[in-house]
Amino acid sequence: MTKPATNARPALTPVADPDPAPAPAAPQAQTALAVQTVQAEIAPFRPENLNQAARLATSLAKSTMLPTALRGKPADVLVVLITGHELGLSPMQSIRGMHVIEGKAVMSAEMMSGIVRFHDGTCKYLMLVESTDTVATYETHRIGDPRAVQLSYTIEQASKAGLAGKDNWKRHPAAMLRARCLTAICRAVYSDLINGVYDPEEIETIALEATGEGRRLAPAPGTSRLDALAATLKAPAEKPSDLLAESGDIVDDTAEFVDHIDDHLPESAPAPAAASPAQPQILDF
DSSP: OOOOOTTOOOOOOOOOOSSOOOOOOOHHHHHHHHHHHHHHHHOOOOOSSHHHHHHHHHHHTTOTTSOGGGTTOHHHHHHHHHHHHHTTOOHHHHHHHEEEETTEEEEOHHHHHHHHHHOTTTEEEEEEEEEOSSEEEEEEEETTSSSOEEEEEEHHHHHHTTOTTSHHHHHOHHHHHHHHHHHHHHHHHOTTTSTTEEOHHHHHHHHHHHHOTTOOOOOOTTOOHHHHHHHHHHSOOOOHHHHHHTTSOOOHHHHHHHHHHHHTSOOOOOOOOOOOOOOOOOOOO
């Protein structure tokens, strides 16, 4: 019989780790977690009620990085935020890309198309078909409509509308045609999404009609063109002689005729009686 060795080591018993490391997640789970984390980090801040929007407007109005027309005007900032909210825009998207002039939302054609494309439950697609210096064509298909809609805007149409002679149209005809066509097709097919929204050229036409044909709206140094348009629309209406005198092309006989017209203009109607104050409404954000 063989005698066991006296220096044999005892067998080691494995001990469970009191704080085991978690098992690595599957690649698909890691990717999904990373996407959720990034989305949470870049989600835009959106006020949940009117009080939050008012506090945000008060804070933003103090910034020197805001457009000149909004600095120090929290009430105007609030109007922009509320208008943008109704269109599905975040606060800073509203500040960067939208003006509110006389209650009308003014934004670029690109932002209009962004609003339309954002509603992917309504817009199946919105795409550029053709773009040259003489024509721009877009096509879109609204979900629920039997077929797609294609719309073109030509340089001939721009000329008839009195647009082709403007500096921007002379320098960038293709881009201006795209903007006009894009605005037109968005308004024609998705009027419920961008109701009451205008592009800068359309609001300029409204301003010209309000101040008289032929009047030139030149912004002051440091003032944007849209700010100048807003100030023009808020200015009191002028008499025909005032508008004509600015052209500098009036001969004596014409001036005498205009003075005769002014002498026979009816006096302005009295202001209507003030209406009873409306009941306050609660805005639902």
